[in-house]
Amino acid sequence: MNRRVIIFTIIAMTIALTGLMGIQFYWIRSASAIKEANFRRSVNEAMVKVVQKVERMERTKALAMNPFESVLNFKQHLPYDSILTLTELDSLIGLQLNIRGVDTRYEFCIYKPERQEFLMERTPSFRKDLIEKGNAYVLFQADIYTSPEYLLIYFPREKQFLLTELWGMLLISIILIIVIVTSFMYTIATIFRQKRLSEIKNDFINNMTHEFKTPISTISLACEALSDKDLRSSGEFLDSYLSMIQEENKRLAGMAEKILQTAVIDKGELKMKRELIDLHEIITDVIKNLKIQVEIKDGEIKRRLKASKSQIEGDKVHVTNLVYNLLDNANKYSPKRPMIRISTENVNNGIAMTIEDNGIGISKNEQKKIFDKLYRVPTGNIHEVRGFGLGLSYVKAIVEEHHGKISIESEANKGSKFRVFLPFVIKE
Ligand SMILES: Nc1ncnc2c1ncn2[C@@H]1O[C@H](COP(=O)(O)OP(=O)(O)OP(=O)(O)O)[C@@H](O)[C@H]1O
Ligand SMILES: [Mg+2]
Numbered sequence: 001m002n003r004r005v006i007i008f009t010i011i012a013m014t015i016a017l018t019g020l021m022g023i024q025f026y027w028i029r030s031a032s033a034i035k036e037a038n039f040r041r042s043v044n045e046a047m048v049k050v051v052q053k054v055e056r057m058e059r060t061k062a063l064a065m066n067p068f069e070s071v072l073n074f075k076q077h078l079p080y081d082s083i084l085t086l087t088e089l090d091s092l093i094g095l096q097l098n099i100r101g102v103d104t105r106y107e108f109c110i111y112k113p114e115r116q117e118f119l120m121e122r123t124p125s126f127r128k129d130l131i132e133k134g135n136a137y138v139l140f141q142a143d144i145y146t147s148p149e150y151l152l153i154y155f156p157r158e159k160q161f162l163l164t165e166l167w168g169m170l171l172i173s174i175i176l177i178i179v180i181v182t183s184f185m186y187t188i189a190t191i192f193r194q195k196r197l198s199e200i201k202n203d204f205i206n207n208m209t210h211e212f213k214t215p216i217s218t219i220s221l222a223c224e225a226l227s228d229k230d231l232r233s234s235g236e237f238l239d240s241y242l243s244m245i246q247e248e249n250k251r252l253a254g255m256a257e258k259i260l261q262t263a264v265i266d267k268g269e270l271k272m273k274r275e276l277i278d279l280h281e282i283i284t285d286v287i288k289n290l291k292i293q294v295e296i297k298d299g300e301i302k303r304r305l306k307a308s309k310s311q312i313e314g315d316k317v318h319v320t321n322l323v324y325n326l327l328d329n330a331n332k333y334s335p336k337r338p339m340i341r342i343s344t345e346n347v348n349n350g351i352a353m354t355i356e357d358n359g360i361g362i363s364k365n366e367q368k369k370i371f372d373k374l375y376r377v378p379t380g381n382i383h384e385v386r387g388f389g390l391g392l393s394y395v396k397a398i399v400e401e402h403h404g405k406i407s408i409e410s411e412a413n414k415g416s417k418f419r420v421f422l423p424f425v426i427k428e
Pocket of ligand 1: 325330332333334359361362375376377378386387388391392415416
């Protein structure tokens with residue numbers, strides 16, 4: 001997939017997701033508005049009924065007390081405490097609300113604004129809320145002698161009550177949206193990872209073809225020369241061509257071995273021999289092999305092997321390759337006069353080995369990636385130094401197999417310092 005298609009997909013997906021979330025939000029809001037309207041209607045119905053009942057109770061009582069006056073309705077209404085008790089009013093309101101499914105805590109009072117007097121109330125601490133936020137219903141509207149009195153009702157948990165039923169819906173929506181967004185992000189991350197991987201693989205194949213081509217063409221040139229009868233008769237030339245073929249062949253085998261080794265590590269089939277090996281001996285051997293390459297560039301490898309106990313438990317071949325890879329890198333990535341320093345010392349139950357160079361260094365950002373398989377620090381289009389990007393991933397795998405540690409200190413253009421710790425004994 002090319003970059004534009006990926007970006008287009010991301011934008012389309014983001015728009016679709018945002019749209020979906022918007023619609024979801026809108027539905028939930030509509031549902032909540034409908035619920036709120038229903039609630040208000042139920043409360044109104046209930047309270048109208050309560051007011052009617054209170055008025056009817058008053059009339060019945062008044063009739064019993066003074067039939068003549070009350071029939072003509074000349075008289076002011078009776079005081080509330082003689083019509084009904086607070087408990088009666090409470091249960092009347094509770095019943096009416098309950099019938100209509102309003103099943104939440106309520107507070108009420110009978111209030112006379114003219115005198116700012118509370119004629120009946122359930123909890124005095126709710127006075128302010130009742131006046132500011134409560135619903136008001138006029139009592140005894142027909143009573144033209146008394147200034148109006150109101151039955152106020154307030155629901156302290158109205159919001160929570162309205163939300164309880166929406167909660168389920170809201171929660172499921174949120175969970176679904178989280179699932180969709182996470183899967184989406186994961187997919188995008190995977191696409192980018194795959195894309196990077198495929199670029200790295202392509203680089204590797206190009207690189208490998210190049211690496212293999214040089215020895216192959218050298219060998220074929222040498223073979224061509226050897227087929228010349230005149231040349232063959234000269235022993236000196238014969239030897240030099242043969243050693244050239246041998247040398248190149250060794251290089252080819254080494255490269256093939258490196259690639260195969262990585263496949264083995266990938267499969268988790270790395271086999272380690274455990275024997276007592278001398279790290280100082282190994283270092284000395286590797287330096288012998290690399291010395292010429294460093295000296296060609298007018299460089300130098302310095303040893304400071306201070307570890308008094310230089311024997312460890314490990315695999316000789318792998319540890320040799322480990323030291324070789326680190327010294328090879330130090331040389332390869334030091335374009336001018338490599339000054340390489342390798343030192344050892346004994347630290348808590350093992351040996352710490354440091355390999356320091358004065359080369360191109362590695363920036364902080366890249367330091368995390370260099371141990372990844374096939375990763376090479378990009379240097380524009382062309383790499384001046386050949387390599388597969390396998391060396392350090394192999395080194396890391398070997399260090400881990402030996403239960404050791406590897407770390408790096410480096411600054412771009414100043415040089416690098418790799419520090420490897422290998423324990424004396426590999427503990428399980
Ligand atoms: N001493 C060093 N100085 C600067 N850069 C380094 C050094 N060692 C490693 N690097 C960077 O880390 C990358 C990975 O190193 P690694 O040894 O894994 O691969 P390589 O040297 O490119 O190839 P090869 O598989 O042949 O070793 C290198 O490509 C290089 O960019
Ligand atoms: Mg390398």
